[in-house]
Amino acid sequence: MSISYWRRRNNYYKLLGSKCRSCGEEFYPPLYNCRKCRSSEIYDYSMPKEGKIISFTVLREPMSSFKNQQPMILGIIKLKNGVKILSQIVDESENNLQTGDSVKLVFRKINVDECSDQVHYGYKFVKIRV
Amino acid sequence: MSTNRIYIASVGYVEVSDHWGKSIGDLMVEAGLQAMRAAPSIRPDGIIIGNMFSALSSSQEHLGALAATGLDLVGVPAFKVEAACASGAMAANVGYSQVKTGQSEAVLVIGVEKMKDLEQPDITSALSVAESAEYTQYIGASFVALNALLTQIYLEEYNVTRDELSAFPVLSHTNALTSKHAQFRKHITVDDVSKSALISDPLRLLDCAPVGDGAAALLLTNESRINDVSSYPVEVAASSASTNVFSVYERDDMLEFNATKQATKKAFEEAKIDVQDVDTLEFHDAFSITGALSVEAMGFSKPGEGAKDAAIGKFSSKGEIPSQTFGGLKGRGHPVGATGIYQIAELWQQLSGKAGDNQIQDPEIGVAQNMGGIDTTSVITVLKRRE
Amino acid sequence: MQIPQDIAILGYGAYIPRYRLPTTEVGRVWKGAGKGPNVEKALAGLDEDSATMAVESAQKAVEMAEVDDLGAIFVGTETKPYVVKSTGTIVAQVLGQSKTLAADLEFACKAGTEAIQMIMGLVGSGMIKNGLAIGADTAQGRPGDELEYTAASASAAYIISKKTVKSIAQIEGSTSYISDTTDFWRRQHEKYPRHLSRFTGEPAYFHHTQQAVQNLFEEFECKASDFEYAVFHQPNPRFPVEVAHRLGFNIDQIRPGLLSHIIGNPYAANSLLSLAAVLEECKPGDRIMMCSYGSGSGSDAMSIKVLDGIERIKNATYPRIKDMIKDTIKVDYATYSKFRNCFNLGNR
Numbered sequence: 038m039s040i041s042y043w044r045r046r047n048n049y050y051k052l053l054g055s056k057c058r059s060c061g062e063e064f065y066p067p068l069y070n071c072r073k074c075r076s077s078e079i080y081d082y083s084m085p086k087e088g089k090i091i092s093f094t095v096l097r098e099p100m101s102s103f104k105n106q107q108p109m110i111l112g113i114i115k116l117k118n119g120v121k122i123l124s125q126i127v128d129e130s131e132n133n134l135q136t137g138d139s140v141k142l143v144f145r146k147i148n149v150d151e152c153s154d155q156v157h158y159g160y161k162f163v164k165i166r167v
Numbered sequence: 168m169s170t171n172r173i174y175i176a177s178v179g180y181v182e183v184s185d186h187w188g189k190s191i192g193d194l195m196v197e198a199g200l201q202a203m204r205a206a207p208s209i210r211p212d213g214i215i216i217g218n219m220f221s222a223l224s225s226s227q228e229h230l231g232a233l234a235a236t237g238l239d240l241v242g243v244p245a246f247k248v249e250a251a252c253a254s255g256a257m258a259a260n261v262g263y264s265q266v267k268t269g270q271s272e273a274v275l276v277i278g279v280e281k282m283k284d285l286e287q288p289d290i291t292s293a294l295s296v297a298e299s300a301e302y303t304q305y306i307g308a309s310f311v312a313l314n315a316l317l318t319q320i321y322l323e324e325y326n327v328t329r330d331e332l333s334a335f336p337v338l339s340h341t342n343a344l345t346s347k348h349a350q351f352r353k354h355i356t357v358d359d360v361s362k363s364a365l366i367s368d369p370l371r372l373l374d375c376a377p378v379g380d381g382a383a384a385l386l387l388t389n390e391s392r393i394n395d396v397s398s399y400p401v402e403v404a405a406s407s408a409s410t411n412v413f414s415v416y417e418r419d420d421m422l423e424f425n426a427t428k429q430a431t432k433k434a435f436e437e438a439k440i441d442v443q444d445v446d447t448l449e450f451h452d453a454f455s456i457t458g459a460l461s462v463e464a465m466g467f468s469k470p471g472e473g474a475k476d477a478a479i480g481k482f483s484s485k486g487e488i489p490s491q492t493f494g495g496l497k498g499r500g501h502p503v504g505a506t507g508i509y510q511i512a513e514l515w516q517q518l519s520g521k522a523g524d525n526q527i528q529d530p531e532i533g534v535a536q537n538m539g540g541i542d543t544t545s546v547i548t549v550l551k552r553r554e
Numbered sequence: 555m556q557i558p559q560d561i562a563i564l565g566y567g568a569y570i571p572r573y574r575l576p577t578t579e580v581g582r583v584w585k586g587a588g589k590g591p592n593v594e595k596a597l598a599g600l601d602e603d604s605a606t607m608a609v610e611s612a613q614k615a616v617e618m619a620e621v622d623d624l625g626a627i628f629v630g631t632e633t634k635p636y637v638v639k640s641t642g643t644i645v646a647q648v649l650g651q652s653k654t655l656a657a658d659l660e661f662a663c664k665a666g667t668e669a670i671q672m673i674m675g676l677v678g679s680g681m682i683k684n685g686l687a688i689g690a691d692t693a694q695g696r697p698g699d700e701l702e703y704t705a706a707s708a709s710a711a712y713i714i715s716k717k718t719v720k721s722i723a724q725i726e727g728s729t730s731y732i733s734d735t736t737d738f739w740r741r742q743h744e745k746y747p748r749h750l751s752r753f754t755g756e757p758a759y760f761h762h763t764q765q766a767v768q769n770l771f772e773e774f775e776c777k778a779s780d781f782e783y784a785v786f787h788q789p790n791p792r793f794p795v796e797v798a799h800r801l802g803f804n805i806d807q808i809r810p811g812l813l814s815h816i817i818g819n820p821y822a823a824n825s826l827l828s829l830a831a832v833l834e835e836c837k838p839g840d841r842i843m844m845c846s847y848g849s850g851s852g853s854d855a856m857s858i859k860v861l862d863g864i865e866r867i868k869n870a871t872y873p874r875i876k877d878m879i880k881d882t883i884k885v886d887y888a889t890y891s892k893f894r895n896c897f898n899l900g901n902r
Contacts, residue, residue, distance in 0.1 A: 046647060050647055050648045051648065051650070065739065076683070105895075106600060106601070125601075125613050127599060127601060128572050128573075128599060128883065130883075143606075143610065144610060144613075144648060145599075145601040145602060145606050145607040146601045146602065146605075146606060153872055156603070156605070156635050156636070158606065158644065159664065162601070166881055
């Protein structure tokens with residue numbers, strides 16, 4: 038699925054979502070129309086790269102294309118602008134993580150494509166260490 | 168809105184199991200023939216298949232036409248409806264509309280899923296196509312992970328214990344014990360749930376509906392045809408659907424199943440019923456957490472009390488609103504595209520007095536809730552026994 | 555080389571992964587006991603590669619330099635994610651750059667410093683305004699081989715431009731010395747590099763390093779005592795100390811740049827990382843002599859003078875090398891193997 042990955046690479050590399058020119062609401066993933074005020078004046082906008090963990094889980098039985106990365110930690114993160122995103126949380130054991138921890142975005146390998154053998158990159162989050 | 172009343176003339180289904188010897192076509196035809204043979208005077212003039220991922224499991228699409236040939240109904244218009252795990256109830260919803268608008272006289276609706284030809288990690292991948300390819304599948308988040316994240320939030324928000332949530336799978340297994348078509352006929356306890364393998368914490372193996380093959384069918388028809396078949400027919404009083412913001416984490420309140428809520432409102436309005444009128448319920452317990460949030464969204468429990476209500480027996484066979492009477496998704500099984508039809512077929516059995524060992528006392532109104540994704544699509548079906 | 559006297563470092567960034575493999579683990583598995591010349595080595599996580607690490611250090615360099623456009627992005631690495639496909643384009647896409655000359659360079663451990671030299675040419679000639687030179691490697695030693703103790707992962711990035719008041723350090727002199735000497739190599743079809751053990755010492759590392767530095771001294775009429783600090787390539791903790799001594803540098807001059815005893819040898823990032831560690835200790839007016847070494851073989855030697863602009867970064871909250879070497883995650887040999895196999899194999 039390398040073409041479909043390529044299509045979204047700016048979204049994946051820069052956390053590019055949408056912002057509404059009319060009401061200022063921000064969204065990730067990007068939208069075609071503002072879900073809040075219904076305006077069509079929506080434009081590309083990069084999300085902030087820091088946030089807090091709302092919830093996380095250790096997935097021990099992932100889908101086939103991620104089997105070699107198990108176990109994986111996945112979390113819902115609320116970014117500084119209030120937008121919630123779904124991402125992997127890495128470089129930390131689950132015992133060192135808790136809800137409310139501050140995290141920041143890093144650029145990592147997501148996977149090697151099953152068909153094309155291309156490397157797909159994108160965003161993950163790590164705990165912010167003082 | 169048409170005033171035609173729609174009835175279920177007959178049902179048919181196969182046991183939910185690992186049907187190594189049966190293909191997707193075999194399963195569809197078996198269930199379909201059962202329903203047709205139970206009402207031989209009605210020849211369907213429409214076929215609708217509910218299925219989620221036949222292309223991935225069986226390299227097979229064009230299921231409607233495949234069923235038409237298999238059922239010896241060549242010439243009958245046929246197509247597939249897909250709405251992830253709500254494909255079954257959604258297919259029934261379309262069938263209901265077709266008969267209601269007079270487009271068809273009798274529609275055969277068959278829900279089918281062939282899951283076991285794939286190995287587990289590939290089944291997980293196939294199920295994940297119900298979520299965003301670009302933003303969810305892309306990072307390896309499957310449904311069990313999403314539901315686990317939701318479970319964490321729910322348990323914390325409402326101070327619900329792990330054991331209270333486990334009441335859902337325990338209930339399902341209890342009812343499945345005497346259900347001949349259930350995939351798992353094994354008693355489990357709250358302790359068994361807590362000891363089962365962690366899949367994505369805090370969800371364990373026994374929190375998750377199993378994977379299996381199945382097919383179930385309904386023959387829907389109008390008032391003029393039903394009297395040939397039954398004197399105490401079961402009416403489809405309402406079938407309503409709604410959608411929610413696609414991915415659960417994109418929603419302002421992740422614990423609110425708005426699609427289920429809206430579909431329930433529309434369906435109950437159409438059927439002219441209230442929560443208190445419902446005698447039996449089939450809710451979408453694909454995971455323990457979806458059971459809790461579903462009963463809350465439909466209004467059978469207050470927000471945050473779904474699990475607590477299950478723990479005190481509100482939904483058990485002797486409880487206030489007997490639910491999952493043949494085992495629900497967890498006990499009877501969840502061959503995803505077929506589930507919605509199994510739910511409706513089981514309600515039909517209850518309301519027709521044909522539920523055997525699982526019969527509950529004199530139910531008149533039954534409700535089924537079938538979801539696609541995590542409340543991304545929700546379909547509510549209301550059945551009424553006509554006196 | 556004839557160097558224009560207005561080429562300077564405007565910003566830099568470094569990245570060391572958090573994971574560490576204690577060399578006692580390598581010793582335990584392959585020899586029953588013992589450890590390497592270094593205590594631990596820095597290990598890239600299963601989802602890291604030269605591209606991801608290049609991006610991490612490049613982003614920090616861009617932040618420090620405060621530039622919007624990069625006329626060139628050169629990535630020096632011997633562990634490219636693709637044999638054919640530019641790593642520089644991945645860095646460019648993340649940084650939002652497209653009007654850019656991107657190239658991947660290979661010269662073993664000196665690919666990073668030669669990237670700097672090439673960018674100096676582009677900047678000096680006026681062809682570009684700002685150029686980004688990166689050294690990044692996820693070096694992997696052959697299991698059971700001596701180099702498995704030291705082969706490590708890291709990256710460092712430098713933005714070079716014409717000197718301004720913001721510039722951190724000027725590159726006053728630069729020279730390169732090469733010869734056809736194959737002490738350490740990897741053929742295209744091979745998974746791990748090979749080497750000639752002791753031959754990698756005198757005829758390779760020592761000869762080229764010493765010659766390059768002597769050429770630098772001659773060309774730019776300087777000597778060891780003219781420098782406050784010196785950075786040498788560190789394939790192990792012992793070689794840089796020995797070569798420094800031979801060239802007339804003392805231990806205090808090289809101490810701030812010594813990292814290999816705790817992180818191992820991150821190949822193309824090696825000298826550049828040590829330079830970053832030294833820059834953290836410097837004050838305006840200090841001179842640094844940096845000499846890299848890349849097998850194959852060659853050495854790049856540079857004379858770098860610290861400018862007033864270094865005060866700008868001292869007060870800011872840029873991540874320091876000292877912080878990157880704390881709070882590490884120690885793994886065992888099994889986990890290291892799992893990480894490593896995730897690099898090289900597909901999903902099945």
